[in-house]
């Protein structure tokens with residue numbers, strides 16, 4: 093599926109937002125600092141928030157991934 097540009101001003105796609113969310117970006121403010129999304133004209137704000145909120149991974153999943161990686165590493 094092709095990426096959709098969410099923020100034209102800062103050229104941020106839905107794929108960029110989902111990637112940040114999957115990598116543990118904890119808040120919309122942090123996403124804005126990392127990508128610049130919705131920091132110019134602001135027209136993309138509601139769409140960007142919607143994509144971010146739908147893509148957020150619960151914190152427990154990050155803990156699970158860390159444990160799995162720790163167990164999988166050779167001693």
Ligand code: FES
Pocket residue numbers: 098099100101102129130131132133134135136137
């Ligand atoms: S379109 Fe995102 S700040 Fe203008």
